[in-house]
Amino acid sequence: MSGIAAIFNLDGRPADRRLLTAMLDTIPYRGPDWVQMYVEGPVGLGYASMHTTPEAITEVQPRVRDGLCALLDGRIDNRDELQALLEGKKIRPRDSTDIELVACAYEAWGEDAPEKIIGDFALVVWDSRRRELFCARDAAGIRPLYYWADGATFMCASELHQLLENPGVPRSVNEGMLGEFLVRGYFNREETLFAEVAHLKAAHFIRVSACGVARRRYFDLQPDARIRLANDDEYAACFLDLLRKSVACRMRSDGPIVADLSGGLDSSTIVSIAAEHLAGENVGTRFEALSLAHPDFRMDENAYIDDVVSSTGVAARKLAASDPALDECIEQVRRYRDVPDVPNGAARGYGKYFAREGHPRVRLSGIGGDEWLWGSLFIYADFIRAGRIGDLIRCFRSDQRLHRTDPECLSPFSILVGYGLRPLAPQMLRRARRAMRGRLAGWFPLTDGFARRVDLEDRLASPTRRCESFAQSEMYRYFDETWARHPVWYTERWNASMGVEGRYPFYDRRLVEFLFAIPEEQRMRDGQVRYLHRQAMRGILPESVRTRTSKAEFSVTFESALDAMGGERLFHSLAIVDNGWVSADAIAGAWRRMKAARLSDLHEYSRLAFALWNIFAIELWFQVIVMGHEPYAELRDLSAAARRTA
DSSP states (O other): OOEEEEEEETTOOOOOHHHHHHHHHTOGGGOSSEEEEEEETTEEEEEEEOOOSTGGGGOOSSEEETTEEEEEEEEESOHHHHHHHHHHTTOOOSSSOHHHHHHHHHHHHGGGHHHHOOEEEEEEEEETTTTEEEEEEOTTOOSOOEEEEOSSEEEEESSHHHHTTSTTSOOOBOHHHHHHHHHHOSOOSSBOSBTTOEEOOTTEEEEEETTEEEEEEOOOOOTTOOOOOSSHHHHHHHHHHHHHHHHHHTTOOSSOEEEEOOSSHHHHHHHHHHHHHHHHHTOOOOEEEEEEEOSSGGGOOHHHHHHHHHHHOOEEEEEEOOOOOHHHHHHHHHHHTSOOOOTTSTTTTTHHHHHSTTOOSEEEOOTTHHHHHSOOTTHHHHHHHTTOHHHHHHHHHHTHHHHHTOTTOOOHHHHHIIIIIGGGSOHHHHHHHHHHHTGGGSSOOBOHHHHHHTTHHHHHSOOOOOOSSHHHHHHHHHHHSGGGGHHHHHHHHHHHHHTOEEEOGGGOHHHHHHHHHSOGGGTSBTTBSSHHHHHHTTTTSOHHHHTOOOOOOOTHHHHHHHHHHTGGGGGSSOHHHHTTSBOHHHHHHHHHHHHHHTTTOHHHHHHHHHHHHHHHHHHHHIIIIIIOOOOOHHHHHHHHHHHHHO
8 A cells, every 4th residue: 555646747847846845745654664755846756665475575656667757556466467478579578576567567568558457556657759648547546636726726635635635726615525425425536635646547547748638548348247157156157267366366465464354245355355465375374263243132142253263274363343523534634634433434443453564565355245246136127128027026935035134124015116117117217206206305404505505416326337237237326426436445545554454355356247248147045135145155164154144233333433522522513514514403303313212113224324424524524624613522531531430
């Protein structure tokens, strides 16, 4: 998890070395090994290095040679394939580092280079021959890259707050993004809370020259993609082979590796396959699983964790989960110029472990499995459109046990209408229904005037892409929209601050392409979600984990965190209420309904707890960053007094 900083003055002014230094100084946790800069005329590139692979130990960045100056925060996973392609172009890398492969790829294919690269990356290349700056992000958007441009200057960096070291970057509030965050709690694909600072979209590149800034998508899932194999065993074997390869390339490390182990299907799968890989390779890499012990019964997965540990023989460490402190949240806002971390992340409780000297720099995670493997109820609409009414009836009947445990607590009739009939309605009718329903006016505590002013209904409408099936279209939205990756966004930011690199096998591009193209019946069948995953993991996962149908419920962490920091008093006299963005009465009602729904209505409880946390997060950001205030002084004094008494 290294760091990037770049400045390009399009008007020819010399790049400001002091500004570049300041941008790197704000991310010391990304550069524990060394920091280096290249400044030449209007261009300045800076790199903060954290080694996580054997090859990275000998690399030098910025890599300057033959008119190219290149930076890479990332890891290349198709190294052998890429080297073979380069040999076909008569280009021979001078060493085995990933940055050398990236620079050679750009030399060979120019702006088409990112499409040839598989892995997690953000890259920047200054081409002095063309007088162009080229920037790109990986297909899944794992590694971040923020940018700002005003016609005279272009800047990009690994973290948003690096750009704000330039006093010329405007701090104006992006009200539309603020509204999205309050409702959905995750970032737009490219916008940020600052109106003029953007996030480079996943699978996109930017080309910057004196002519301006041009952006283009270089990779996309193909809507007509189909993979049809002979039987279930072949699908399971192909999936398992791809998953093993995905884990193996993420085990390339120059030191110890840790992996999250929650006891769920995803993390248990990654730990089991990683342990299998290390045993098969007979290497001495130290590998350890980390788990959090939660006091609430709805988050207790100790039995499943213990079964995985017993099955794999991995070393395991259980850490106590903790609520964030108010001062900690305010400090995060001040450091990142952004909202604080969510309290339900696996990182809660890991702080002391990763703060110790010599901690592992590589952390495996099972994030992403639900998105690609869970299955979609939109298969009902596909059956209806194809006239397969018998299949619809059989599937619907077998899915009744799934419906009864659905966290949304919808009736079977509502599920059939919502997932079977609504997608078949013309788009105009769906829009009319949405307008009549007034979906934002329900439990969201936004004011109607604010929602209308920023056209929030349109901002939240997901653009649909016609794929082979409605179920496949839903999976495409998971891939294309940032909301499916917001757990990665929070986790990656926390990882960076702790000096650890997150790796996510379920986000491997090759694996996602395979899962996107298989029949939906491989994901959901006979009332069972994740059918393919469960079939492939026979004999690898403990049966208690492989066949489990429950999931831990982490919404209580939002309520617990809010209560620990002041409870309902956090929502008194809010600046965002004074600004007309949210309603004080609606917030008070949401708090009461959340408390009442804790044991009676899980869906209501979850969404209200999440919404209230987002309100708190935006209030902190607005007061600290926009208004320059010290928020919640009274609550912070009470908290400090309680700690002194304890």
